[in-house]
Structure formats: C-alpha cells, structure tokens
Amino acid sequence: MRTTNRPIMNSRIVGALGASVLALFVSFAAVAGCSSGAGDPCLDDATCADGTGNPPTTTTAICANFGAAYVGLGGADLTATRAEAVAGVDRGRSKPYSALVTEYARVLGADDNPTLLASSGATFGEPDARWYQEPQASAVSLYTAYRVAFDGCLQLTGVIANASGSAQGDAKYGVAPDAQSAKTECQAWARKFWSRAPIDDEVRACIDVAVVSSRQETINGTTTDTAPARRWAYACASVLSATGFLAY
Amino acid sequence: MNVGSRMHWLMVAAPLLAAGIGMAAGGRTAGAAGATVSDADQAALRERCATRISIALVGKSASDDLLASSNPQSGVDALLASPDFFERFARFVNSQFNRDPGKAPAEDASYYLAKYVLENGKPWTDLFLGPYNVDADDKGNVQVTDDPNGLGYFRSQPWLFRYAGNELAGIKISTAYRIMNNMVGLQLMATTNAPDADVSVTGRHAGTCAGCHFQNWYALDQVAGILSKKTKDDKGNVTFTPYTGGSQKILGGKMIADDQGLVQALAGSENFSFNACRLSFSYLYGRAENKCEGPVLDRCIDAFKSQKTIQSALSVIAKDPGFCQ
Numbered sequence: 001m002r003t004t005n006r007p008i009m010n011s012r013i014v015g016a017l018g019a020s021v022l023a024l025f026v027s028f029a030a031v032a033g034c035s036s037g038a039g040d041p042c043l044d045d046a047t048c049a050d051g052t053g054n055p056p057t058t059t060t061a062i063c064a065n066f067g068a069a070y071v072g073l074g075g076a077d078l079t080a081t082r083a084e085a086v087a088g089v090d091r092g093r094s095k096p097y098s099a100l101v102t103e104y105a106r107v108l109g110a111d112d113n114p115t116l117l118a119s120s121g122a123t124f125g126e127p128d129a130r131w132y133q134e135p136q137a138s139a140v141s142l143y144t145a146y147r148v149a150f151d152g153c154l155q156l157t158g159v160i161a162n163a164s165g166s167a168q169g170d171a172k173y174g175v176a177p178d179a180q181s182a183k184t185e186c187q188a189w190a191r192k193f194w195s196r197a198p199i200d201d202e203v204r205a206c207i208d209v210a211v212v213s214s215r216q217e218t219i220n221g222t223t224t225d226t227a228p229a230r231r232w233a234y235a236c237a238s239v240l241s242a243t244g245f246l247a248y
Numbered sequence: 249m250n251v252g253s254r255m256h257w258l259m260v261a262a263p264l265l266a267a268g269i270g271m272a273a274g275g276r277t278a279g280a281a282g283a284t285v286s287d288a289d290q291a292a293l294r295e296r297c298a299t300r301i302s303i304a305l306v307g308k309s310a311s312d313d314l315l316a317s318s319n320p321q322s323g324v325d326a327l328l329a330s331p332d333f334f335e336r337f338a339r340f341v342n343s344q345f346n347r348d349p350g351k352a353p354a355e356d357a358s359y360y361l362a363k364y365v366l367e368n369g370k371p372w373t374d375l376f377l378g379p380y381n382v383d384a385d386d387k388g389n390v391q392v393t394d395d396p397n398g399l400g401y402f403r404s405q406p407w408l409f410r411y412a413g414n415e416l417a418g419i420k421i422s423t424a425y426r427i428m429n430n431m432v433g434l435q436l437m438a439t440t441n442a443p444d445a446d447v448s449v450t451g452r453h454a455g456t457c458a459g460c461h462f463q464n465w466y467a468l469d470q471v472a473g474i475l476s477k478k479t480k481d482d483k484g485n486v487t488f489t490p491y492t493g494g495s496q497k498i499l500g501g502k503m504i505a506d507d508q509g510l511v512q513a514l515a516g517s518e519n520f521s522f523n524a525c526r527l528s529f530s531y532l533y534g535r536a537e538n539k540c541e542g543p544v545l546d547r548c549i550d551a552f553k554s555q556k557t558i559q560s561a562l563s564v565i566a567k568d569p570g571f572c573q
Binding site for chain 1: 293295307338339342349464466499518535538541546
C-alpha cells in the first residue's frame with residue numbers, strides 16, 4: 001500500500017545526518033578553514049554561521065518532499081530505515097578495478113599505461129568469479145594508487161619508456177618546474193584527471209609537490225637533486241592519486 | 249620499471265598530499281548543493297556524468313562518444329542492453345542474494361538466472377517464478393534450461409541443497425529465509441549459536457527467538473512449514489519430501505499451501521517492487537536511498553510495476569537529473 005510520506009520540520013535532522021555527511025563537513029572545513037578569522041569566507045556559510053564551527057541550531061526541512069510511504073507485509077513501513085539526509089549526498093564511490101584498467105590510459109594516453117596496475121587487482125577489490133564487491137579505499141590501496149600513478153606519470157613525462165617502446169615525454173618536462181609553469185600544468189592535469197577545474201587549494205598542493213617537495217629525492221639511502229622530468233612526475237602522480245580521479 | 253624496488257621519501261609524502269587534495273575533491277563533488285563556479289564548466293560536468301553512468305552501470309570507462317555527448321544520460325538504455333551490464337548486474341544480484349560465493353558454480357544459481365533474465369529481457373519476476381532449472385551439465389558447465397516444474401532458481405537442486413539448512417526435524421528454515429531475503433529484502437540476524445542452546449522447535453518458541461520464528465509476518469518456522477522437508481538417510485543422502493498439509497496462514501494472514509504460493513504472494517506484495525527499486529538504487533549509488541531521494545524511488549516503482557523489467561527500474565534512477573549531480 002502506498003500513501004503520502006510527509007516531510008518533517010526538524011531540529012534533529014542536522015544532528016542526524018549520516019556519518020558521511022559529517023565527514024564531508026569535516027573535510028570541507030579542513031580545506032576552507034572554518035575559523036572565525038577576519039575575512040574568513042566561511043563566515044558567510046550557513047554551516048559556520050555562529051563562527052564556532054558548530055552546526056547551526058535553526059530548524060529547517062531537509063527537503064520538501066519525502067515521496068510516498070509504503071506499507072508492506074504485516075503492515076511494516078518499508079521506508080522506516082531511510083536515512084535523514086538531503087538528496088545526492090555520499091556519492092564518492094571508489095572506482096572498481098575493472099574501470100581503473102582503462103581509466104589511467106584514458107587520462108594519460110593510450111601508450112602511458114602503468115604496468116604495475118596489471119598485478120594490483122586484489123588491492124583494488126577485484127571480485128571473484130560470479131561475485132561483486134564494492135571497492136573500499138584503504139591505506140594500502142591509496143599507497144598502491146600512488147605507485148601506479150607515479151609509474152604512469154614517469155611514462156607521461158618521458159622518464160621511462162611507455163608502451164610505444166621509447167621514452168616520449170613532452171620537451172616541457174625537461175625544464176624544472178617553477179610556480180607559474182607548475183600552476184599551468186597542475187590545473188591542466190586536474191581538469192584532465194578529475195574532469196573538473198581544481199580549486200585554488202588543490203592547485204597549491206600540486207604546485208608545492210612540483211616546486212618544493214620534489215627538489216630532492218632519496219633513493220637507496222642517497223639523496224640527490226631530482227631530475228626535472230621526475231619532479232613533474234611526482235606532481236602529476238599527486239593529482240592522479242587524488243579522489244578526483246579514484247572516485248566517481 | 250619497478251617503482252616499488254626503490255623507496256623514495258616522496259613516495260611517502262606525496263600520498264599524504266594527494267589525500268589532502270582528495271579530501272577537497274571529495275568535499276566538492278559529494279556535496280548535494282553542488283553548483284560552484286568551477287562547475288560552470290559544462291563540458292567537465294558532462295564528462296563526470298558520463299564517467300559516473302558508465303562505471304555505475306557496466307564498471308568500465310565511458311566511451312569517447314559518451315564522454316563527448318551533450319546528454320550522457322541519453323546513453324543509459326544502450327548501456328543497460330550491453331553484455332557488460334548483464335555480467336556486472338548478475339554478479340551484484342548474486343552478492344546481494346547470498347552471503348558468499350558458492351563453493352561450486354551451480355550454487356550461484358541467482359547469478360546464472362539473473363544473467364539469463366537480463367539477456368532475454370524477461371520480467372524480473374521470472375527470476376523467482378519462471379519455469380527454469382539451473383544446474384551443471386555432464387561436463388560441469390552450468391546451464392539455464394526450461395523446466396515446466398521450475399520456480400525461478402528456487403527448485404534447482406544445487407540451490408536447494410545449499411540452503412536446506414540443518415534444522416533437526418528437516419524444517420527448511422534457511423530456505424524460507426533465503427526466499428524472503430532474495431525477493432523482498434528481509435534481513436534477519438541469527439542470534440543463537442551457543443553450543444548448549446536449544447535449537448529445537450521448543451527452543452525457538454522461547455524468549456526472543458519466537459519473534460523471528462513464530463510471531464512476525466515473516467515467521468520463519470511457519471513459512472518453512474509449507475515447504476518440502478529435508479530428509480537425510482544413514483548414508484548422508486539428502487532428499488526432500490513435499491509438504492501436503494494444505495494451506496496455512498502465513499505472511500501476515502495469507503493462505504498459502506506450497507512454495508509456489510509463497511513466491512507468488514511475495515512477488516505480488518508491495519515489498520517486492522519496493523525491494524527491486526532499492527536493489528537498483530543500491531547498485532547505482534552504492535547505498536540505499538535516503539528520505540529526500542524518496543521521490544526518485546517512487547518513479548522507479550511506478551516504472552517497474554508498469555514495465556516489469558529490472559532495466560526499467562535502473563533506467564529511471566540513472567536518468568534522474570540527481571544521478572549526475
């Protein structure tokens with residue numbers, strides 16, 4: 001039996017939002033800096049309206065329409081277990097291995113396909129025959145994702161040979177990155193890998209890898225200056241192993 | 249080249265940076281409010297939509313055509329007709345209908361029959377009511393064959409043996425639960441497995457056990473009571489003895505005499521359509537619908553009741569504007 005399911009006005013809904021929404025708030029606050037500092041754009045945000053970072057205390061309906069109510073066998077309310085949350089939250093699913101095997105080649109180019117990926121199915125949740133498994137991100141999968149990305153980016157920047165059999169990086173990667181060139185490249189990579197333009201904080205994080213963090217590298221205990229193309233590869237990998245690429 | 253053989257300090261630092269970037273990315277894309285200045289890039293929005301649709305439906309990258317499409321959601325029906333979708337959704341169904349993969353392929357009857365139903369455009373009810381048998385042939389290859397005595401996969405021998413259960417008197421409680429779980433999404437947790445617990449019918453009548461076994465609409469013992477009984481001989485051979493006791497009042501007051509009546513009653517319930525759409529939503533979103541997504545489920549249920557196929561349910565959800573936001 002189907003009847004009307006009326007939305008409720010609440011003061012409890014904000015507190016009852018799913019853990020993923022709260023996590024989203026935390027991550028958003030971490031990036032936006034939800035503090036009471038002067039000129040903080042967060043002060044114009046409803047979620048930071050009291051300047052303390054606490055959730056707002058006003059009562060609002062989370063949506064205008066909850067849809068119909070359904071009464072099932074034994075008079076059970078079939079909608080009773082629905083979470084109280086706005087539509088469209090909690091969407092960042094990890095890409096399955098079956099997609100990753102073509103996603104790297106899609107964004108890096110057909111010849112720049114990380115060889116490490118072929119042996120990483122179990123790490124990225126490849127299921128058994130006749131079975132399905134929702135991939136779950138973990139420390140291991142994130143670390144492996146970075147290694148896979150670095151492999152592909154070394155091919156992209158011409159440090160190592162790609163599927164064509166030779167190193168084919170663009171000549172621009174032969175010049176060490178500076179703030180301006182890194183900004184241009186980081187923005188282009190983010191747009192390509194994430195299918196969206198990055199925000200300033202995201203670009204800055206990538207520039208930092210290219211210009212600061214990658215100046216030197218330690219290999220087998222010996223620290224040396226990093227070759228320009230490898231510096232680009234490090235920055236490229238930092239973008240390619242972010243959730244903008246790994247999630248959909 | 250083996251990156252892993254050479255440990256670089258950046259290999260430790262960079263993932264942390266990436267994780268930080270990832271948090272920002274996740275925060276931007278997961279928010280329901282959605283629209284920001286950068287999202288004005290409509291081409292990028294369409295790319296993300298194409299990627300989401302393709303991976304959610306077939307588990308693979310979007311094609312170049314879909315990535316370049318001005319309306320990626322117009323490609324949903326083509327993806328729903330693809331072998332990649334049949335394979336992926338059949339696997340998903342199998343993982344939702346069973347706790348683990350079957351030890352032998354034929355035990356995964358829901359995988360094989362779901363794939364058959366999808367490939368042949370059959371109504372979703374055929375998965376449970378259709379005249380089929382799912383079993384391995386002489387060479388061990390699992391086949392779906394026509395069988396006038398079939399009841400979806402519920403009368404197929406490998407499935408019957410897998411879920412016959414171990415009730416002392418041969419009452420197929422496990423079968424009863426699995427039928428209701430598969431068809432209407434019933435979720436129960438067995439709470440007593442202690443060594444000395446009384447698992448006989450007397451023990452199941454006692455205390456909190458009675459709620460699941462005798463009192464609710466899904467009362468397991470009562471539903472199992474109209475199914476065949478499991479019999480095991482001295483050599484361990486299992487056979488099933490048909491129930492002949494006539495109609496019993498189960499499922500909250502319905503008079504039902506056998507497994508076919510049970511399955512028909514479940515298929516005719518509101519629970520069945522609701523569960524088909526929740527299954528579809530979970531496939532596409534990786535979670536059940538929330539309260540504000542109720543209207544999408546309403547449209548899904550309307551389409552499913554009208555068109556009967558699970559593809560119709562999935563199509564409504566995947567084509568909803570909210571799916572690409």
